[in-house]
């Protein structure tokens with residue numbers, strides 16, 4: 008049997024991208040399971056949430072946004088350090104780029120390797136990759152919370168850390184006035200979770216509890232459709248938790264009985280596939296996800312760095 012194509016390297020089908028106006032001056036771009044992005048309009052400027060994988064991909068989004076507003080982008084907020092979220096930053100011409108303290112640490116520590124790794128895994132997202140000027144430099148970092156007043160009667164945008172989750176430095180963007188939450192990759196709506204750099208145990212408990220505590224009425228997750236209404240928002244959060252808990256249950260069980268990571272992978276896939284196997288990037292993510300959780304069970308707190316070589320090695324070991 009021919010071996011499975013590596014990660015999403017064979018996924019070349021173009022997705023439909025849809026700009027949705029969530030409230031006056033609040034925009035989301037969703038893309039059928041590809042990474043979502045957003046923008047929030049203040050009186051005199053725009054705050055962009057997520058940068059996409061390349062300046063070209065970012066420009067495609069900005070072109071759509073420019074049909075609604077021509078204000079300059081003052082702040083670009085990065086929810087976390089992953090290449091497909093940050094390497095398009097230069098296209099925004101932002102005055103400042105904002106992220107969590109740990110996101111800056113992670114870009115400095117492993118941004119280069121992550122760039123190569125994500126390019127290999129998801130080449131389709133890297134439109135005109137030669138346009139990337141280099142790693143993204145963050146200007147403003149914070150540890151807990153930042154509030155940005157939007158002016159007029161627009162209220163403010165709150166950027167907040169909810170604890171370790173999808174990475175060590177995920178932040179959410181919360182609009183209290185509209186009860187809209189941009190959750191980044193901490194929540195996915197009917198898309199598989201990538202947890203290769205995650206803290207599964209924290210994420211599944213306190214971090215998602217904190218995300219849920221906003222009582223958002225609209226939630227834009229990292230991938231998938233916008234969740235509208237508290238019931239659907241809670242469902243997206245609990246789906247995410249269900250994916251994590253399923254992984255935790257199986258991987259810890261196999262780890263405790265002295266099994267192998269390959270067994271953990273196969274049993275986790277069998278458990279999750281009936282519920283989540285049809286979602287985008289499930290097959291792509293699961294080997295990296297299980298390997299990271301296995302490392303956590305081994306007591307490795309700070310995630311090991313993914314490189315091209317390590318990607319292939321883990322893929323070949325698990326996904327055949």
Ligand SMILES: [Zn+2]
Pocket residue numbers: 087089173192201
């Ligand atoms: Zn991510």
